[in-house]
Amino acid sequence: MIEYVWLIPLLPAVGFLFNGLIGRWYNLDKRVVSWVACSVLGLSFFFSILVFFSLLKLPPDARAAVPDKVLFDWIVSGGLKTVIGYKIDPLSIVMAMVVSGVSFFIHIYSVGYMHDDPGFTRYFAYLNLFVFMMLTLVLANNFLLMFVGWEGVGLCSYLLIGFWFERDAPANAGKKAFVVNRVGDFGFLLGMFLIFAHLGTLEFNEVFAKAHLLDPVTVTMITLLLFVGATGKSAQIPLYVWLPDAMEGPTPVSSLIHAATMVTSGVYMIARCHVIYSMAPVSMAVVAIFGAATAIYAASMGILQFDIKRVLAYSTISQLGYMFLAVGVGAFSAGIFHLMTHAFFKGLLFLGAGSVMHALSGELDMRKMGGLWKKTPITFWTFLMATLAIAGIPGFSGFFSKDEILWQAFSSPHGHLFLWLVGAVAAGMTAFYMFRLTFVTFLGQCRASEEVKKHIHESPPIMTVPLIILAVLSVIGGYVGIPHVLGGRNYFHEFLAPVLGGLPEGAGHASLSLIKSAYAAGAVEEIGSVNWEIILMVVSVVIALIGISIALYLYILKPDVPKRLAQRFRTLYTIVFNKYYVDEIYEACFVSSAKKIGTFFWREFDDGVVDRSVNLVAGLMLWWGRVLRKIQTGYVQGYALGILLGAVVVIIFLIK
Amino acid sequence: MNQLGFPILTTITFLPLAGAILLLFVPREREELLKWVTLIISLVEFVISLPLFIYFDEGKAGMQFVEKVPWIKEWGVTYYMGVDGISLLLILLTTFLTVLCILSSWRAVEKSVKEYMISFLFLETGMIGAFVALDLILFYIFWEVMLIPMYLIIGVWGGPRRIYAAIKFFLYTMAGSVLMLVAIIALYFLHGKATGVYTFDLLKLYQVSLPIKTQYIMFAAFALAFAIKVPMFPFHTWLPDAHVEAPTAGSVILAGILLKLGTYGFIRFAIPLFPAAAFKAIPVISVLALIGIIYGALVSMMQDDLKKLVAFSSVSHLGFVMLGMFAFNVQGVQGSIYQMLNHGVSTGALFLIVGMIYERRHTRLIADFGGLSRVMPIFATFFMIVALSSIALPGTNGFVGEFLILLGTFKANPVYGVFGATGVILAAAYMLWMFQRVMFGDIKHPENRGLKDLNFREIVTLVPIIIMIFWMGIFPKFFFKKMDLSVQHFLYDVKARYEAAVTAPEGGGFLVKGVKGSKVKLLIKE
């Protein structure tokens, strides 16, 4: 079965070609289009499960050593030999399953959501293309093919964000996403160049086998450059700015691309390259710090937003920060674990938001919502599941993955108490704003206009069924990775272990120095036989609960408090509400200065200097001509004299 | 004589000329007939050029399909043609694009159809001849011959400032090539003095190794001629003018083929003839190329005229070509050659596309468009694919070339590589911004509401390009294997001779004994 792994990405590509060419050309019926689009995805999902099981049948050590499935040579030039080839190992197949599975459900959901859109066929073509690219990314067996997927998903993101291109905002957002991603890709490219320059190959297996030949500085540079790529794709500081704007796209797209799959590819990439990352402690620290910083920073912005999708967007950025924190402290499988659970619950949250919008005729401002839970019960309950999951309430998937990250942040040799602290605070903030969102949207009074109110309705089954499935996954998804301390076996880690290695040294029993520093910081009071993991778990749950309670207090019990608080801390509020003015700063620093430089180069330099000097030479010739033509009097005898003079001169030479 | 047993190179070089003569006998009133005849000739030409690709032996590095006949014996001028892996693909690009250009001129050309078609076929002869010529005089003739029809195409069928643009194009190029002619003649005498054989045979002239100072002067002369044609950074200002004024097909050929002759000139003439100077010139050329990449992109971003935007993007793209070529490693040079093809295909397509909306709206100002995606979905799809190819999205042809160039450059000199890679970001910025302003948003101008989508002929024009974009992007090996050995041989040869030149005593060569730098002037004078 493993031989047929290429079918997994190929099927969506077929769907794309069918819908994109035949579907659009012949204006096929929506049913045909949606059937084709969904069934290729379903098949793709089915094949990834088959491959997964065939992989499972192998002994654990053999799982990571399955030979790559090479289709054909791609770019071959001198020492460079790249192929179109797929790598089958636990990591890639987990990713493939997550991607194709979530995509499949979101495709089904989209059939309902996009039903009345005139661009229905185009939408599904793009969506299929996206899945193809994403699967290429996760299944690639070399950096270059991964980069194909990497840029390919960026393209689809661009196309889908700008799906409603008639309005300026989506078009702008799409362009912004693409360009910002390109900045990241720039880093990725350079990282690849560096790898190739030093190792002479881009094949994952060879690179990782030869990685020990690299000197520490090079490794650090490579990993940092690749991380630049990851910050772009996965919306980390400083390149996160495109993701909130990306919410201009259709909601299922936000769900699929900008929450569940594409944005996590940075995490996947680092996990895939964990061999070289492990060799570069500095880079690891950088990744962890950026991850933690993004987690808390984005969470802070999420708190004050009113646009339901933007809250989710910032939440996504923040959660991605967690994943980076995880891989940064060396807990690669924890990162992937969170990636998976996040795909379930964040995908679900977005779909839920879509369902809300569907009910409210496209309303996005949560101030105009409220009290929806009675009218849209399925949406509400599934949304609540996801919220609980993301808040890290025990029993839900998010709890397991998030807690593991926090624990690793604290205990891993790459970890630090400070990282844990940031993570924990961010978790509290997450719980707060997610519940704020849920409360304001679904509870309380309905603040929608009368016109809208009349039409509030639950979404059709084609949309709610995916919601339910994802809700189930959000709840149970975590049980594949129950930590040892809670008596689980952590199958997830075991499965990934052949690729990513076991848990880092020291996991489960934090090193003494860390505990000491924790003690010094006053976070813990006694050192003893207490299981630190349990304590930290409890602490983070408590923090989450505190967050939830504040949300409950502020938005259900005393709804007027937030306004007063906003009045009180006006400056702070304005700054945070305006997202720290980062967009404006970027605009001023990069966009408008680039435009100014461009204009300057064009008007002043190109026209004024370069072209002018060219024309100056021509002008000089003209001037000479103007002077010299005075000789041309038009009198024949003048010319005859000239001829004679010439003859005289020539004869001088002849008789010399 | 060659693999095919008949003079295929002469055939494909002069078939268009024969076609042009044939056109003389078609009455000028029968415009449809004229167009069809031209189209068929160019199609036949394309078909005839295919065996070149098929029968080209990729196991050989040297020239193939060689034809060598003495021409002017007294001066050592031969009618010497041959193809290697470097020129092979460019010839195919020429025949390929010419067909599309003829198709695209179907409605665009309204006056003097006959003369237009004749000019075009004549131009094709010039371009192919320049690619296959292996004798410097023969090359020079074709090189100059190309200018005339192009001059006419811009000057007669161009836009409002066509005369200015045509003359600027002509004189600027001419100024460079005259210097090259001087250098050619000087080279001829230097070689003759050194070996006693007076010849313009390129492959024989490769063998001469000149003192380094002489090489500098000669390289500068050649490089200037080609740099103007490419065009490299400070010599680029004729390009936007020429493009803006030229008719669509003229722009396509100008961008697609004529500019490539500049880069091809470097790789075929300037570098192998003067390897030591070329190696010493790496910093200069690379920095100019980098400036071209970034500068071209930034200026392109701010353009309000579509054609000018594409023209400046050409400056940027050709900066990549030059950068890769002067990396002097396999990846860089192969990428560079590949990028020449890519640029021909995708920028050619961009000009076709701009031409298509120009035909409908008679304006090229970006501000006059907006929201075209709604009324012209097929057009939007084509435009999108071509734009993506132009910004080197993986999976399209542009990526393969740009990636290899940057990889090669990075290997040779990481700093150049880093700066070059910024072009990737800027390319996305200007291309997508332009695309957004033209295709997305609301329809602001009511004239745009009634625009017709592409007709059958236009689709037929663009589909081959789209196929090529993906074919070259996904199966590049198909093309690479043809040029692989030639490129490796080129690099080996150039490097060996460079090392011989720098290690030789007194910087002199092994063939030109007793000719030192100081005597050069005298020799040239004689």
Added chain:
Amino acid sequence: MGSLFHWIVFILTALTAIFAAVMVITRRNPIHSALFLVLNFLCIAVLYLLLNSQFIAIIQVMIYAGAIMMLVIFVIMLLSVEEERRTYKVRLSPAKVIGLVVALILFAELVYGIALRVLPGVKGEFTPEKIAQMGDIKAVASLLFTRFLFPFEVASILLLVGIIGAVILSKKER
């Protein structure tokens, strides 16, 4: 033979020719100039005879002195070109002075080139005896139709073009 005779004839005709030439450029009336030019041509024809080129001498008389001068005089009559006015004193404009000086220099150069240097040359095969034996015209003709056939044909085309050109130019426009 007859060296003295040669000398006498040469000196006389040469002086006459030079005199005629001077008259050509100094006579105000073009008709006079033309007549002196005929004289000049005739003198030169005599010199040709002295140089043993009877054929060329004959053509010189027929074509130059005859046909071409006829044409010139005919045109002068046709256009009734008036005399250059007598009141017009020899106005020595700077251009004319320069012209005179340059012509003098030219003459000096030519004399220097001719007289003060040994004239190089390769002897040909047509000795006077041979020419005398086969006849001048026959010798010329044999060369004209063998070695110089191509220029001969070109010359005929040239004449044709000249005729056509003259006809078209002087044709009255409608």
Added chain:
Amino acid sequence: MLPNVPPVCYLIVSALIFAIGAVGVLIRRDAIVIFMCIEMMLSAVNLSLITASHYLDSLDGVLMVFFVMTVAAAEAAVGLAIFVLLYRGRGTIKVDEINLLKW
């Protein structure tokens, strides 16, 4: 016994006539006279060609003269036609009143 007339003499005569013709071209105003001067210069050149031909025992010079005469004839036909045309158009053939070639 006097020596034969040396070629130099002929050549000097030829040079003198040529120079005189040149002076005429430069100082006369009447196009027809200028034309005649040119014819005179041509025949002066012919003289030196014949001289060279005679003293070198060759007929090449003779043939050259033959062709020069052909050209002169053609030139006369066309040139005079041009004068006629010029006179018709401008009423004069004074070269200092005709400066159509002026920039």
